[in-house]
Amino acid sequence: MFILETETIEWVPVVKNHRTGKITRKFIHEGESSPGVGYTSDLVRYEGGHGVFTAPRHRHNFDQFRFTISGDPDYGQGQVSSEGGVAFFPAGAHYGPERFEEVEILLVQWSENWVTRAKSDAAFTELEKSGTFKDGFYVTVDADGNEVRRDATNTVWETANGKPLVYPVPRYPQPVLMNPEGFAWREEDGVRRKDLGHLTENDFNVQKYQWDADGRVSLPADRTQMVWLMSGEVEVEDRKLGARTIVISDLGESHALVGVNPGEAMVFDFGAPLPGR
Template identity: 35%
Template structure:
């Protein structure tokens, strides 16, 4: 494994967010800045004051709802255990949080090869744009000389500022986000790995982003493909790079890897797009 991170070794961060409300998170895994396949994985904590207008992105997202509800208005409500795929170019929301929510959020460059703006660049863009305007409830506002404000989606404003060009959204391949209920899917034994069962949640876009939930018996060995992210829901075990446990995150890197389960384990596996 190229990266193995245990949540117990990290500190939670509270940071400025382009949307409204308190936002705390654990930064987990990240890809290579400036590449079409760049990504950022975080464990996000949001609260009842969170406020995000209906918007879209030029990158893909996968969300795993761990605790609490996340309400996306007309698109539906993500409840604990659900997995969501939010395709590039597709509008979603507005989003609100009825109470408190813990969500695994993966943002990554999609099939259009538009890439993904790194977290460090995004935060720098917010700080620089605050010199000429304000961020309010997911909208960037700049005062106009004649009165009133010029309003723009917050992420869009930051992206255009950092890239110094207009953000052109890719044509949407889907009509809306895809919400999945893994609990309703059947476990299918993996014919190539003893003690491993899979719930295939879908393969998305022509770049083959593949989502699965896996169950490993104690003692099972799981082959992990290249360019794949794994998040452990429960259980513990080891790789050649170190031990993992519940809420650990792993990234295989450019080559294949493997995980050994010391106890019964369930995990989410995300095979990133082939770009």
């Protein structure tokens, strides 16, 4: 089990920024959600004014979800995920152009071909020797003096892996946005739960929980799960935890969050392990 009380760590400016705008983040955790599937997670804050974040329409070869803690991130073509909303971005699906102003999100990205943060930073540094990161692109000049623009994030991936990036056929044609306010509560094991969706053949799913004192949120051993405590207080493994705490229960572990004070949490389930793993 991994626990991080995010209020105890500082916001860090993103120096190796593939896009535009002023961004700060709190690194949460990097690891495997199941054998062969790597992930990384951050709290990310995008500034307003002259620090507005923008990114061109693009796609990736990894899945990701974003939980909106505050603000109204615009993912392009009318897709806005306001405070409390969840967006799932399928590998291979286009989205954007993006615009974030005064936004904070919880971001998690995962893939069988995940590039660690250290490898990504090293590739970024190497690319700066022969080109420039500008407006969400990696820009170079060819032998004829013509500007060549490539998606910045994907170029970093190719450099880190030393091979061309191949996009999978997207499972869904565009991001899937979930609005918890539109779902009904269901009483279960002394807590109230909203099941926001089960996605892909691996059964990635998102749930929102609400508990009273002594209510129990179970985290079973068959999946890796990430919990974002939104409010209230819980106890787990003899430790009391409050709002803005991350709890990650790894595959093979079994835990329960026991309500101390009434509150709410989002639970992100990374899905079943890949066959044969």
